[in-house]
Amino acid sequence: MVAYLDFKSRVLNNGYDHDGGAFGWQCWDGFAEWCVTNGIPIINTDPINHSGYAKDLWELRKTNGMLTYFDDVETMEGGDVAIFKEVAGVTPSSHVAIFDSDIDGTYGWFLGQNQGSTITHPNGGSAFNLVMLPYSATYPTAFRVKKGAKMQVKNVNGDIYSNLITSSRPEIFGSWGERDMKSIKYIVIHGTLGLSV
Numbered sequence: 001m002v003a004y005l006d007f008k009s010r011v012l013n014n015g016y017d018h019d020g021g022a023f024g025w026q027c028w029d030g031f032a033e034w035c036v037t038n039g040i041p042i043i044n045t046d047p048i049n050h051s052g053y054a055k056d057l058w059e060l061r062k063t064n065g066m067l068t069y070f071d072d073v074e075t076m077e078g079g080d081v082a083i084f085k086e087v088a089g090v091t092p093s094s095h096v097a098i099f100d101s102d103i104d105g106t107y108g109w110f111l112g113q114n115q116g117s118t119i120t121h122p123n124g125g126s127a128f129n130l131v132m133l134p135y136s137a138t139y140p141t142a143f144r145v146k147k148g149a150k151m152q153v154k155n156v157n158g159d160i161y162s163n164l165i166t167s168s169r170p171e172i173f174g175s176w177g178e179r180d181m182k183s184i185k186y187i188v189i190h191g192t193l194g195l196s197v
Contacts, residue, residue, distance in 0.1 A: 002037050004079030008100070008111055013119055015127040018042060024121030027054055030113030030128055031081060031096045038145050040069045055094035058083035058139040070143035076102075081143040082110060090137045099142060100130055107132050 011033060015025035018032035031054070032042045043065050045056035061067055073080060076099040084095035097112030110133050117126035 004098070004100075007034065007037055007079070007098075011128040012111070013117070013127050013129065015113060015119065015121055015125070017121065022123055023125060024123035025113045025125035025127060027096045027112050027114045027125075028057075029125070030098070030111075031057070034081065034098055035069075040145065041065065043069075051094070053086075053094045054083060054096040055085060055139075057081075057096055057143075058141075061143075066143055069146060071146055072141040073144045074141055076108070076142045077144065079145070083139045083142070084133065084137045085139060087137040090134065095133075095137075097131075097133070103132060106136075107134050 011030075016029050016033040017025055018029045018036070028045060035042045043057060045052050045054065046060060046064070050056045050060060057064070057066060061072070070081065076082060078100055080099045082097055082099050084091035084097070086092060086094050095112070095115070097110035097115065100109040100111050102108050109130050111128060111130055113128050114125040115129060115131045115133075117129035119127035119129075121127075
């Protein structure tokens with residue numbers, strides 16, 4: 001799992017739109033950024049057969065893939081994904097955010113998008129920020145990225161690749177436009193074999 005504090009320092013006051021939708025920086029897009037950062041396929045809500053809101057992540061967890069990549073946990077640690085129910089005045093359309101830290105056993109700090117930041121997207125929503133939210137608004141369990149789980153994809157410089165890539169050099173994955181094929185002399189394919197007992 002990517003270190004939560006590294007993720008927090010990178011995304012705080014920045015916004016991400018993973019679905020390219022008309023609604024800008026929504027809470028689900030923030031969750032999607034956490035998935036991509038950890039090499040986890042983005043898990044969607046279900047607007048056809050369910051609500052289409054963040055609560056689908058928890059309510060459909062047994063069939064939508066959440067439990068393939070996350071463990072259900074009752075006590076949250078920094079980096080755990082919390083899903084909030086529809087609670088008037090708090091999270092009226094449900095919400096998803098990443099747990100940061102406890103405040104007093106009743107409230108916690110949560111990192112997420114579309115939770116009141118003054119940095120907004122023209123189409124709606126707002127950038128990552130930290131807000132205080134009550135635990136009473138969350139579902140009974142949160143989600144923690146599985147340790148040692150085999151992920152299907154890997155994020156390299158913001159691009160998604162197969163998890164067959166075990167390491168990368170940023171200069172190799174750069175985007176320099178088209179190259180003249182005549183200038184290429186060699187192609188090196190390197191592999192290493194590891195044995196496990």
